Amino acid sequence: MTASDIEQKILQTLDEMNIPYERFEHPPVATVKEAEQYSDLHPGAHCKNLFLRDKPGRLHYLVVMRVETEVNLTNLARHFKSGRLSFASNERLYRYLGVQPGAVSPFGLIFDTDHVVRVLLDASIFNEETAGFHPNVNTATLVVTVKDLLRFLDNTGNPYQILDFNQKDFS
Template sequence: MEEKELKAYEVLEQLNIPYKKYTHPPVATIAAIEELDEKMEVMHFKNLFLRNSKGDKHYLVLVDSTKKANTKLIAREIGSTRLSFASDERLEKHLGLQPGAVSPMGLIYDKNKEVEVLIDKDLTFQEKVTLHPNVNTASVTITYGDLLRFLDWCGNKRQFVEIP
């Protein structure tokens, strides 16, 4: 087990957040996860790592997996310049993650709290959520409330956004 995965479980245990763990072959997309034979009890959500046009602001967008996130609309809602996907190097620098493993758990490594979390308002209707523990060979299911508790512990700025 990778050190970054172990760190994710350590933090969940430190916060007394119960979780159900699933191991699976490497998956980099929601479509790949849905093709797995594993029957996970809840929906995954998309995790998009974006940057503004200057490259001085970074956002982790948590969006319902059934939606297609429109970066122009998100930028307009948060009052940002144009948003685009951040490079693999920026992902590694800010969240310590590799492509395909983007997850809120990467916020553990954002020591300077430089990444703002944007949460799709429709996720609030989920009882449970499933996410990667910093690797794409495992997934964990936690309650939505515990996800918010984890985000509180991380201390990054966050806001809820309307994603049509």
């Protein structure tokens, strides 16, 4: 599948779920720092996404948070009693979310048909009406309402939790 095909599949899925979105095109960005150059392009929460796995590689987490939020992976692992957490390999990233590094987003969950990935949402996202995410390509951002993000997650069937990463337990 080409990057264009992957984005089209995500847009089609959002249309089928009756989830409206606004699409903002920008130059390719591989890091949060690069993406922030274009932060004035769209409203709402600007988010970053971390794809993590536990040490044995049995548990996978997609951590979704605002770009300014920091999370301590050791403390997060303690919270879930999952041993050490680390970034998943590029191969796992593609296998579970259909995405290459630099374009990770919750929209990739449509490729996780076995619902292996657990989603951890930072509560601060809910301080905004909308949030922006890549459509699995790093040349665009899709903005959806936070309410529709939850509806999207409900439709994918992946388990998710809302956590306050600003609490002492996670920082």
